Amino acid sequence: MPVKVYLSSHVRSYTDGQAEVTAEGGNLAELMLDLESQYPGIRFRVIDEQDRIRPHMNFFVGNELARDLQHLIGAGERVHILGALSGG
């Protein structure tokens, strides 16, 4: 299922400057794998080696703040991958 993904500036160096990209996935884990295949290196910068969302990155699926990669992505939902204010 194609998903629109909006990325804050922190990771756009991996997407050649693009703020919005499209990736496949029914949950965040699948989505991140697909993003990694398209933009190598991006996953480890926002997800740690234990598959936890890094503490100063926020993942929103629709209007919900996701706590882990198992968070489901509904049809038509947009994903935001954003740097949190806490990381500034």
Added chain:
Amino acid sequence: MAEAKQTTGTRSGSRGIAAVRSGRVRRHVDLLVATRKGAFVLRGDSLRRAWRIEEPHFLGHETNHLTSDPRDGTTWLLAAKTGHLGPTIFRSTDGRQGWSEARRPPAFPKVSEGQNGPALDRVFCLAPGHASQPGVWWAGSVPHALFRSEDGGVSWELVVGFSDYLDGLRQQKPPRFFPTPGGAITHSILVDPRDPNHLYVSLSTGGSFETADAGASWRPLNQGVSADFLPDPDPEFGQDPHCMVLSPADPDRLYQQNHCGVYRLDRPAVRWERIGRNLPAEVGDVGFPIVAHPRDPDTVWVFPMDGTSVWPRTAPGGHPAVFRSRDGGRNWSRGATGFPTAHGWLTVFRQAMTCDTLDPVGLYLGTTTGEVWGSRDEGESWRQVASHLPPVLAIEALVR
């Protein structure tokens, strides 16, 4: 360029290359300055008097260490992260004209479902491997771990032997590993130039350790080093070394600046001697960095900081000075000409002081206030060579 090969003057210095004073060959020094907000290169003229600051690399990134490979003269590695993004390593193989990211940066292995495994906070230090092993690099991290690359920093593997060894030590009572505000840092990786399998690794709030088999097995090397923050002030491990260096001129001579003083060790002995007690009492022997002369094993420099009361860790009394010993720490002389004579509340981090390999040796230090200072006379006098940089985390001197 008169010579193609570059030498890196690290906190330990590399093997000396005598300057040619006749002027037939002029050597220049580049300072590789890693800061909290990017990496900067300061290019010195042939007199080490005028310095030009280049535009920053990776502006905004917390760069913990920028260093070059003395074996090939062109590879640069940069340990970086940001406030939001995880740690990684960037590589340049063309004299920093272009950078690429490590394909597999240092990372802990994923643990089984249901377990709470560690995550790397940052790569703290980078060390090129032995001269006989081009492409081998070592990396130290926060939290404590050691990583190795065999392909010039493109991919990295955890040195499992070291992690397993530390896990065993953590099981011992009383507990002796305590993270500091900066984290549990693997800060010094020293490769014996005579033997690629012989390394020393030093940890903040952990102690110093030695391997003779490239990391498969380890033993502590902390006898004589005080740990006054533990119930046993002379434990087998758990000390808090801040920085450890190997003399390039004598690989059996080691120095360390510790939370509890300055020490010297002459192998094959295993007991450190506290040479910091020979520093003036009003100055003390607390500090972060220590630098060994590239050609004289008896010469060493420290930047003492205030470790009294609440531990300000600024220059004692606001009077910054570098202290030098020419006799292995028995006697010390103060070099402060050019530094502020009052209200110089400078802090220099453990990787933020280094030397070049020229003659006389040039010394350089970077402060948390974003200043870089240089000395052309082995620490006697100092000039500010850069200011208004972000807080300096590490500095290396590259002779070209």
